[in-house]
Structures are given as structure tokens and as C-alpha cells.
Amino acid sequence: MTTPARPDAEARWRDVLLDAMIPAPGGGLPAMADVDRRAFWPRFEAAAPWLVRFGFAAATFVLVGFAPWLLGRRRSFVALDAAGRDDVLRRVDRLPGGAELLQVVKIVACFAYFDDPRVQATVRGAPSP
Amino acid sequence: MSHLDGRGVTSDLALEADVVVVGSGPAGSAVAREATARGASVVVVEEGPWVRAGEFPLSAFDSMASHYRDLGTSTVLGRAPIPYLQGRMVGGSSPVNGAICWRMPRDVYDEWVAADPALGDALPWADLEAITDEVEQRLGVAPTDPAVAGPKNLLMARGAEALGLEHRPIRRNVRGCEGLGRCVQGCPRGFKQSVDVTLLGDAMDRGATVLSSAEARRVVLQSGRAAGVEAHAQGGGVVRVHARQAVVLAGSAVQTPVLLLRSGLGHGPVGENFQCHPGVSMAGRFREPVRMWEGATQGHEVIGLRHEGLKFEALGFDLTILAARLDGVGSDLSRAIADMAHWLEWGAAVRAEARGRVRVVFGRTVVTYAPTPRDVGLFRRGLRVLGEMMFAAGAEEVSLGVRGFAPRLTSPGALADLEKSGPKSAAAYTAAITHMFGTCRMGSDRATSVVRPDFRHHRVAALYVADSSVFPTNLGVNPQVSIVAMATLCARRALAAAS
Numbered sequence: 001m002t003t004p005a006r007p008d009a010e011a012r013w014r015d016v017l018l019d020a021m022i023p024a025p026g027g028g029l030p031a032m033a034d035v036d037r038r039a040f041w042p043r044f045e046a047a048a049p050w051l052v053r054f055g056f057a058a059a060t061f062v063l064v065g066f067a068p069w070l071l072g073r074r075r076s077f078v079a080l081d082a083a084g085r086d087d088v089l090r091r092v093d094r095l096p097g098g099a100e101l102l103q104v105v106k107i108v109a110c111f112a113y114f115d116d117p118r119v120q121a122t123v124r125g126a127p128s129p
Numbered sequence: 130m131s132h133l134d135g136r137g138v139t140s141d142l143a144l145e146a147d148v149v150v151v152g153s154g155p156a157g158s159a160v161a162r163e164a165t166a167r168g169a170s171v172v173v174v175e176e177g178p179w180v181r182a183g184e185f186p187l188s189a190f191d192s193m194a195s196h197y198r199d200l201g202t203s204t205v206l207g208r209a210p211i212p213y214l215q216g217r218m219v220g221g222s223s224p225v226n227g228a229i230c231w232r233m234p235r236d237v238y239d240e241w242v243a244a245d246p247a248l249g250d251a252l253p254w255a256d257l258e259a260i261t262d263e264v265e266q267r268l269g270v271a272p273t274d275p276a277v278a279g280p281k282n283l284l285m286a287r288g289a290e291a292l293g294l295e296h297r298p299i300r301r302n303v304r305g306c307e308g309l310g311r312c313v314q315g316c317p318r319g320f321k322q323s324v325d326v327t328l329l330g331d332a333m334d335r336g337a338t339v340l341s342s343a344e345a346r347r348v349v350l351q352s353g354r355a356a357g358v359e360a361h362a363q364g365g366g367v368v369r370v371h372a373r374q375a376v377v378l379a380g381s382a383v384q385t386p387v388l389l390l391r392s393g394l395g396h397g398p399v400g401e402n403f404q405c406h407p408g409v410s411m412a413g414r415f416r417e418p419v420r421m422w423e424g425a426t427q428g429h430e431v432i433g434l435r436h437e438g439l440k441f442e443a444l445g446f447d448l449t450i451l452a453a454r455l456d457g458v459g460s461d462l463s464r465a466i467a468d469m470a471h472w473l474e475w476g477a478a479v480r481a482e483a484r485g486r487v488r489v490v491f492g493r494t495v496v497t498y499a500p501t502p503r504d505v506g507l508f509r510r511g512l513r514v515l516g517e518m519m520f521a522a523g524a525e526e527v528s529l530g531v532r533g534f535a536p537r538l539t540s541p542g543a544l545a546d547l548e549k550s551g552p553k554s555a556a557a558y559t560a561a562i563t564h565m566f567g568t569c570r571m572g573s574d575r576a577t578s579v580v581r582p583d584f585r586h587h588r589v590a591a592l593y594v595a596d597s598s599v600f601p602t603n604l605g606v607n608p609q610v611s612i613v614a615m616a617t618l619c620a621r622r623a624l625a626a627a628s
Binding site for chain 2: 020021022023024025026027029031040043044046047048049051052085086089090092093099102103105106107110111112113114115117119120123124
């Protein structure tokens with residue numbers, strides 16, 4: 001059985017978007033791209049209310065599907081390199097309504113990122129003042 | 130004692146008790162405790178699951194998914210959609226709140242009695258005080274120990290002191306707290322004396338049955354009298370709980386009016402007069418690491434401006450929530466996360482004058498609410514005071530969370546401008562709602578209230594409301610102890626009427 005093309009594309013888009021949201025914190029923290037999210041997505045799909053899932057899907061669609069073109073880029077978000085994706089997100093953040101659009105993605109990204117025990121351990125393990 | 134897990138109830142079931150309580154939060158647990166102490170048999174119906182101390186997860190996502198209603202994304206609709214947080218588990222929000230305990234403020238009580246003198250007779254101040262004394266003992270309420278407060282709380286004390294504002298360690302219902310900073314995810318060591326392990330535990334020791342993971346869908350009436358509750362268990366079975374003496378609703382100021390409306394009991398202003406405490410917050414960066422996620426979750430408060438309708442609290446977020454609150458996206462967010470040990474957040478809770486409404490629309494719960502211009506003015510005033518306290522405490526910069534104003538400030542100079550000429554729209558502010566009240570308000574006039582001063586429904590015999598729905602107004606302070614005191618009185622009234 002073949003997996004339908006559209007869900008594959010959606011999954012790819014949301015992963016690319018989340019990778020761009022937290023590219024490389026440093027300080028021993030992994031980049032989002034290095035965080036294994038395979039266990040997160042099914043839990044998110046099961047637990048998130050439909051409005052949150054809808055909002056996240058819509059934001060992903062707009063940011064990955066349209067934002068680069070609206071900002072004058074000639075390549076899709078997926079085809080951009082890391083610096084290009086970062087530039088798109090930061091420019092959208094400064095547009096009217098952009099921060100609100102990005103907020104839902106940011107929250108999901110933070111849920112996914114800190115769901116990784118390595119991230120929790122790295123942050124919490126840092127020495128206390 | 131008896132616990133019935135609705136996830137395992139796969140076929141229909143009938144139960145019976147003297148008193149049926151809907152909801153196991155502070156109100157429901159208090160009713161169950163008082164009723165069993167007076168010899169009544171009790172069944173408590175709770176929509177959420179029972180989660181023991183050792184089962185609270187470290188993952189904020191798992192915590193919010195399993196312990197909070199709608200993943201913590203429930204939102205009031207209006208000119209400014211604002212999220213409101215509600216726990217959904219045995220104990221209600223109590224296992225996942227900040228453990229803040231306030232006695233009912235006398236000035237608020239006096240407001241209630243001035244507006245409706247019948248409340249003075251039905252709710253004697255001396256009785257409320259005596260109940261509160263006993264409850265505080267049971268819950269282990271005491272000021273936060275400075276040894277476990279952590280930097281975020283101690284810095285608030287420093288900032289308030291510098292500004293000459295009255296402040297104090299928060300009185301909390303904990304025993305042996307080690308400052309793990311995980312109150313809002315559930316204390317993994319069981320230090321919090323939430324109502325599930327205290328008041329409800331007492332009730333179960335005296336024979337109460339708790340049916341968890343079962344949603345009350347309807348109040349059952351017989352001959353104009355509340356005769357029980359119909360609940361749908363997560364396992365698929367329908368549970369009918371017959372009440373010999375009384376049905377007591379204690380589901381919260383959102384869920385209780387919804388249950389009444391779904392039961393066809395929309396008489397009077399059910400769902401109207403929704404009041405709450407909207408709050409705004411500010412993040413501040415300090416040169417030394419402050420590690421906001423450590424120390425007592427909420428251990429210090431500033432109460433010097435309560436007369437203006439403002440109360441300030443140190444906040445204790447999990448890493449996830451703190452990161453989502455930090456400025457920026459992409460590489461900016463990455464840098465902020467790497468630096469997050471230096472950031473902390475404090476909040477200002479507003480005793481708002483706005484009133485909203487809880488409705489059922491196409492089967493869904495809808496809460497409409499819009500802060501008034503005066504309330505938004507208090508957002509601005511609160512943020513100014515928060516910023517001034519932060520700089521006085523040594524912050525290098527603050528992040529305002531206000532759209533349409535400078536995102537960050539490195540000195541307090543512009544804070545006065547924020548109060549004077551900041552955005553007038555509530556939508557510009559990063560706000561959240563806690564503590565909801567008033568949607569089944571009590572009073573002697575059935576045109577303007579849903580229950581009588583003795584908590585009885587105006588029109589349906591043997592039906593009572595015990596939660597903060599009955600509060601005529603908001604309190605301006607954290608309500609859980611006041612809710613317990615009021616609900617205890619409700620149980621006394623219900624049993625006295627039945628006998």
C-alpha cells in the first residue's frame with residue numbers, strides 16, 4: 001500500500017518548518033533537526049484539540065507554501081538553505097499579524113523540542129547559580 | 130473507600146448515594162468531605178483521570194495533554210481571544226495550580242453583603258473564618274520557606290522592597306516542599322497538599338466513592354426535583370447516579386453552567402456574569418543565571434496595589450512554556466533558548482470589571498469575554514510596575530510582550546509611557562485568564578441570580594451549586610481556599626435542608 005502523497009508533503013513541511021524554528025541553540029543543546037520527533041507527532045495528533053491542529057496546519061501551509069514568494073524569494077521554503085529559511089521566518093515575524101501566525105508554530109516547536117529528554121537534561125543539568 | 134475508573138466502565142451502571150457531587154476540585158472535594166463527616170454517603174463524578182504523584186510526567190506536552198482541558202488552549206472569544214487554563218483531573222486544577230492560598234478578603238465579602246444583605250445571614254463571616262482556619266491546617270498552608278524560594282521569588286522581594294510596595298512570601302498548601310518548580314505539572318514527590326490527597330482523601334476514608342474519567346452529561350429531574358446525574362464513562366458505559374438527598378454541582382464556573390444548560394435548566398442568568406482574573410506577564414533578563422524553573426513555583430507576591438485591582442506574583446514555568454514566551458523565531462529563538470537560564474517571568478493579575486458569558490453553541494462550550502478599557506489600563510499599569518520592580522531587582526532588560534510597543538527595554542524610563550500611552554486594545558497584550566467566577570451567582574432575587582443565598586437552585590429542589598460559579602464577583606486574589614470554605618457551607622446547607 002502506498003502512502004498518499006499529500007500527508008507525506010504535510011509531514012515534510014511541518015518538519016522543515018520546525019527545524020527552521022530552532023536551528024542551533026548552542027551551549028550543548030541540539031538543533032531541532034537532531035531531535036527525534038517520531039514519538040511526538042502521534043501524541044500531538046491524538047491530544048491537540050482540532051482548533052490547534054487546524055491552526056498549526058494553516059500556519060504551516062502559509063509559511064512554507066507562500067511566505068517566501070510573498071517576500072520576493074524565487075524558491076520555495078523547502079528549497080531554501082538554512083539561512084534563507086531563517087531570514088523568511090524573522091521577516092514574517094516583523095510583519096503585521098506575522099507574530100500571531102508564528103506563535104502557534106513556536107508553541108508546537110517548543111513542545112516538540114523540550115519533549116526530548118536530552119534537551120531537558122542539558123538545560124536542567126547546567127550548574128545552579 | 131472506593132475509586133471507580135470510568136475508563137474501565139464499559140457497560141451501563143447504576144449507583145446511589147445520599148449526595149451526588151459533580152466535580153472533584155476544591156469545591157467538590159470540600160462538599161464530599163463535609164457531607165461524609167456528617168454521615169452522608171457520597172458519590173463524586175469527575176470527568177478527568179486520577180493521576181498519582183508518581184505519575185506526573187516531566188514532559189510539559191504530556192502534562193498539558195493529560196491534566197489540562199484542551200491541552201491548555203481553551204480560549205475566551207471576544208475582541209481579544211485570551212486563553213484560560215483549567216485542570217481536568219481528580220482534584221480539578223488543584224494538583225496543577227501554583228498552590229497559592231488566600232483567605233477570602235473581608236473587603237470583597239463586605240461588597241457582596243452590601244449588594245445583597247441576605248448573603249450576610251446565609252454566609253456568616255465567623256463561619257467562613259472558622260472553616261478557613263480548619264482547612265488551612267488540613268492543607269498545611271504556610272508562607273514559602275526562603276530556603277526553597279529560589280532566585281525568581283527572592284528577586285521579586287528585592288524589587289518590591291526597593292519600590293516600597295508591600296510584599297510577602299506566598300502562603301501555599303505544601304508540606305516538605307523542596308522547590309522542584311513543578312507545581313503546574315503536578316508535584317512528582319507529592320509535596321503539594323492538593324485537594325485530591327487531602328479533602329477528597331478524607332471523604333474516601335469515610336466511604337465516599339469517586340467515579341473518575343466520567344463526564345456528567347445531564348442532571349436527572351423527577352417531579353421538579355434533582356434526582357441524580359447521568360454520566361458517560363470513557364469506557365463507553367453510561368452511569369446513572371441516583372441522589373437520595375441532593376445533587377451538588379461543583380464543576381467550575383465554566384462547566385457548571387454548561388451542565389445546567391445541557392440539562393435544560395437555563396432559568397435565570399445561567400452562564401451570565403462570567404468574571405475572572407486576566408493577567409499579563411513580563412520577562413526580565415538578569416546578568417546572573419536565575420533558572421526560573423527551579424525554586425518554589427510561585428513563592429512571592431506583591432500585594433501593595435491590591436486596592437487598585439492588581440496583584441503581582443512570581444511565575445514558575447516549565448522550560449517549554451518559558452521558551453515559547455521568549456522573543457524571536459529561528460536563530461533569534463535559538464539564542465534565546467541558549468540564554469534562558471538568565472530569564473525569569475513575573476505576572477500581574479487584574480481584578481477585572483468586565484463580564485462575559487458562558488454558552489453552549491452547537492454542543493460546544495463557548496465563553497465570550499472582553500476586558501474593558503479600565504481593565505486594559507490595569508494591564509498597562511501592571512506591566513509598568515512589573516518592569517520597575519524588575520529593574521529595581523537588577524534586570525538588565527525586560528521583554529514586555531506588548532504588540533505595538535517597544536518589544537524590549539533596557540531602562541525603566543519608557544515604562545511610564547507604556548502606562549500612559551500604550552496600546553488601548555486588549556489584543557495587544559500577552560494575557561492569560563485564571564480563576565473564573567459568577568456564572569451561577571447566588572442572590573435573593575431569582576431574576577438576577579441562579580441559586581439562593583443558601584446555594585439552592587432557585588427553581589429546582591435538591592439541586593445545589595457549590596463552586597465559584599456562585600460567587601457574585603471575582604475576588605482579586607487566588608480563590609481555592611475561599612472556594613473550599615464556601616463549598617463547605619454549601620454542604621452544611623444541603624444536608625440541613627435534606628434532614
